[in-house]
């Protein structure tokens with residue numbers, strides 16, 4: 001409560017209230033029991049509301065009730081502050097998030113959220129703080145929670161086991177309304193759901209909606225900017241913006257891609273302001289890629305000449321011909 005009062009005095013528009021609910025955190029971190037957590041949460045929410053700060057309590061429309069039919073509904077929250085590292089974000093409403101939700105008792109969690117939903121909290125949040133959740137667990141928990149509260153549901157997934165994007169997507173399918181993301185997934189340890197990875201997942205599911213709502217062509221720019229600012233490299237195999245994302249090498253792939261890109265691409269690089277690259281100098285490249293490059297350069301070569309060049313070059317690459 002003391003923190004909430006101080007925060008309200010600063011003039012923020014809303015508060016994000018976070019508390020660890022798992023037995024690990026209750027025992028080894030703050031030491032409070034569930035009765036104390038619920039009582040304190042309600043006191044804080046009522047205090048925030050009494051100060052006239054906006055509290056949006058959105059009722060579920062039928063389309064929210066079956067999100068699998070409308071996967072485009074949820075709101076992605078890029079650069080959302082991490083609730084387990086930073087307890088107070090500048091939201092425009094009050095929200096209550098649990099920490100380490102997937103190692104919390106389900107009855108405790110639902111009871112807490114039902115209570116705070118009843119007093120008009122705008123949003124409840126669940127956090128996979130240690131990155132232990134599987135997509136199926138996420139779907140089950142969010143789906144159950146969706147049936148208990150009428151407010152928005154925010155989710156936060158760490159990537160310790162490589163499931164952060166899949167978990168975020170399953171949360172959306174189950175009825176979550178908000179997903180925490182960060183640029184390049186930067187966060188505690190190996191981070192949280194990356195904005196770019198989630199965009200890649202979302203644009204395949206709901207292309208027109210995602211392309212109209214988000215400035216996808218800005219993704220590379222913001223990732224490069226953040227990477228430079230924090231002095232890291234964008235991973236070579238990063239979804240969309242990684243060096244290899246739209247590079248094709250294998251002969252059989254290159255030939256098909258040149259005929260119809262959809263053959264081996266589920267994402268269109270043009271949607272992100274990027275271009276594909278068919279590698280024609282790799283030892284894996286077939287002669288069709290070379291032929292296309294010859295055309296691009298405006299050179300006049302017959303198919304036999306291209307094949308001869310290709311065979312010669314392949315011999316060099318394989319070390320069977322040395323000159």
Ligand SMILES: [Zn+2]
Nearest residue numbers: 082083084085
């Ligand atoms: Zn976190």
